[in-house]
Amino acid sequence: MLKISDDIKNLDDANIADNLLYYEYNTKHLRQLEKQGLARDDERFLSAYRSFEGEVFENYLYEKLIRYVMDIDEVTEFIAKGPHKKSGKTLPNTLSVNSKGQIVYRTNRNEIGEFDAIFFTKKELYFVEMTLVKSVTNLKRRLRKKKALLQTIFPQYTIKSLIILNEGVSGARQLPDYASVWITKPYSSAKVYDQITKNDYKRKPFEKIEGKKIIGTEVLKLHYFKYYNTLAWILKQSRGHKDRVLDMSFLKRKDVVRFVNLFTKFYIGFMDKEDFIKMYPSLKDKITQNVMVAVEKEHTGRLQLTYFMQHTRRNLDNIIVTGDAPKIAKKDPYGITVTEVAHIYKIIKPYHQLKIKDINIINKLFASADIQE
Incomplete structure (x- = not known):
């Protein structure tokens, strides 16, 4: 050590x-x-x-x-950054030093990781x-x-x-x-x-x-990682069990747990506007369309549901439920979540719809789930 x-x-x-x-x-x-x-x-x-x-x-x-x-x-290698390294263009799907001199990993559109230092x-x-x-x-x-x-x-x-x-x-x-x-x-x-x-x-x-x-x-030699393809794969596999609304055995797989830690949230379907209002009638005047359903991993490791409503490509609401009291927060129009939701909307299918009874089942599953790192 x-x-x-x-x-x-x-x-x-x-x-x-x-x-x-x-x-x-x-x-x-x-x-x-x-x-x-x-x-x-x-x-x-x-x-x-x-x-x-x-x-x-x-x-x-x-x-x-x-x-x-x-x-x-x-210590065999230490990555140079800041004034020790010439700043350049941030490259997609790899580690690079951005124009501010920081070590970052980015997708084609967004930085998803920043590191104060890295050594080997x-x-x-x-x-x-x-x-x-x-x-x-x-x-x-x-x-x-x-x-x-x-x-x-x-x-x-x-x-x-x-x-x-x-x-x-x-x-x-x-x-x-x-x-x-x-x-x-x-x-x-x-x-x-x-x-x-x-x-x-x-x-x-x-x-x-x-x-x-x-x-x-x-x-550096990196393993290629397809960020949005992996999100789509988790959606498909987590909802792919013919007898279960959510495949918890899939979510407990070691590789999937790692991806959940990486994304911090993943998407499992959508709810009809009317169904969502039945669950949270206090939001009746604010819910104008269908709601995307996502699973978020808290810092404690516990899984919980969170919801997103997309008004336009860069106008996204996050509906956060704490207990029975929902609140709405605007997401950064240029943040990674806006891009994720836009991507998921392109691939979502009618059979990904979740009913109120499905949401209740999922909440019960999460209450008893043990999905650690």
Whole structure:
């Protein structure tokens, strides 16, 4: 197991020069708030500042890691990103470094995975998550998705994770066995913010780390993965049993569990508008057409139903049911869910329709289901 070095634990920045100043940051909003007279301890300023600080923390740890791995014999390769790698066009269906300097995997239309860092040993692939969160509860789902994606495109490796957190975080012991956890001292980005916002600060030259271990994404050998074809396959197979409304034995298969973790949700059919209103009469004036039915995996691992109503190609409502109280949330018009729903609508068939009794059966199945990673 990789062990945290003292200089990373104590957040020593002596050996990274001014490299943090060569990453891209959007501080325009923060500067405007200060011009308006907001103090740095004002909650309105802090709300925007936390996002900036998270970016700096990630970049700081990347700079430390790229130096750390040079002295670790078991690490064979480390992916270059940010100012260590020339940015280029993000390529579809593979890992690449996007125009913002981030390691991403994208389909033809959307980025579906972003990685703070990735490195390899002979048999293992480590993806790194660096975050200033106070609780890891919501982190679990993100880790599950990223691991599933990497298992799919790198089946030749055992997938592990390195999670780097700050002192005071809660729930670190609840993280999965494949995750190694490092805890650092509390981090502050105040020094970097001051250097960026002071026009008279002259940054030192960038120190690029190079060596045989430092590689670009273009040399990686990935297993080809058809994102939307796989979603369609899950729809077909999960609804394909002649005697069951939903084939739970199929959903419990190891490969299918991995895909469910990757997608976080999958689609199983649609409901007639009138049937859906009978289930949730409070939405009578808001349900204008048939509703797509999907299965979502919570961070706890529990499966639950969620619903989508498409008004136009990029106008999509998510109908979320908590207990008996439904609520409607707009989805990002350029997000992956909008594209998924549009694709599923192209292949959905009349026999995929679900009745109220079917929904009740599925909810009972999920209440007793044990579908873990």
